[in-house]
Amino acid sequence: MRYELYYWPGIQGRGEFVRLTLEAAGADYVDVARLPRSKGGGIPKLMHFMEDESVKRPPFAPPYLKAGRLVVGQTANILMFLGPRLGLVPKDERSRLWAHQLQLTIADFVVEAHDIHHPIAVSLYYHQQKREARRRAPHFTGERVPKYLDYFEQVLARNPRGKGHAVGSTASYVDLSLFQIIAGLRYALPRTMKRLEPAYPRLVALHDRVRLRPSITAYLESDRRIPFNEDGIFRHYPELDV
Numbered sequence: 321m322r323y324e325l326y327y328w329p330g331i332q333g334r335g336e337f338v339r340l341t342l343e344a345a346g347a348d349y350v351d352v353a354r355l356p357r358s359k360g361g362g363i364p365k366l367m368h369f370m371e372d373e374s375v376k377r378p379p380f381a382p383p384y385l386k387a388g389r390l391v392v393g394q395t396a397n398i399l400m401f402l403g404p405r406l407g408l409v410p411k412d413e414r415s416r417l418w419a420h421q422l423q424l425t426i427a428d429f430v431v432e433a434h435d436i437h438h439p440i441a442v443s444l445y446y447h448q449q450k451r452e453a454r455r456r457a458p459h460f461t462g463e464r465v466p467k468y469l470d471y472f473e474q475v476l477a478r479n480p481r482g483k484g485h486a487v488g489s490t491a492s493y494v495d496l497s498l499f500q501i502i503a504g505l506r507y508a509l510p511r512t513m514k515r516l517e518p519a520y521p522r523l524v525a526l527h528d529r530v531r532l533r534p535s536i537t538a539y540l541e542s543d544r545r546i547p548f549n550e551d552g553i554f555r556h557y558p559e560l561d562v
């Protein structure tokens with residue numbers, strides 16, 4: 321199966337949770353919008369599934385994944401689809417539901433991480449909502465980041481199968497997403513993370529283990545990994561790192 325990932329070509333964004341999963345498994349995939357138009361890629365190709373009336377089950381927003389004739393949208397839904405196929409979630413139903421529950425919680429966190437720099441409207445630039453962003457920032461860094469990280473640290477601590485995984489005794493797509501959360505927060509909020517990280521040894525160790533998976537190390541060093549930047553979800557605005 322050759323998977324087609326459809327996501328904005330210039331950012332890690334939500335697409336990165338899918339890229340990490342495909343890369344960790346060594347799956348055969350194309351990052352369609354990153355291909356040149358001459359090779360069937362680009363933004364028009366991305367827009368097609370959302371805008372063309374011939375598409376009967378259109379996704380609302382990227383990322384979405386095409387697998388044969390199936391088009392799956394919503395990050396957590398894509399990962400729920402890919403997990404069993406790529407061996408990145410345990411097979412039993414309870415574990416799959418738990419993984420999905422954790423991934424939906426990660427999706428909630430991603431919204432909040434985005435809204436720190438876009439507290440008023442997605443359609444406005446950061447500089448048009450800077451005042452409100454500065455007002456929101458200490459609530460995010462002081463209340464919400466610790467609340468979510470406390471939760472995920474507890475999830476790791478309480479996993480009865482232990483061994484530093486979020487779900488069961490083997491690596492899952494949730495581990496990969498937690499890696500991305502820590503990496504993104506370190507980029508966006510280095511001062512906050514320096515202050516907070518000592519309280520989260522399990523999350524930091526999980527991040528390090530994921531980074532050292534040979535397939536992930538190779539991916540992070542390749543040009544398939546788009547660097548963090550100020551167009552994505554995790555943006556480094558020092559004035560918000562309070």
Ligand SMILES: N[C@@H](CCC(=O)N[C@@H](CS)C(=O)NCC(=O)O)C(=O)O
Binds near residue numbers: 333383393396442
């Ligand atoms: N809940 C969806 C959110 C998708 C989403 O917000 N995608 C962003 C890019 S990361 C987008 O292009 N949104 C366009 C819009 O909301 O109008 C998911 O997790 O996949």
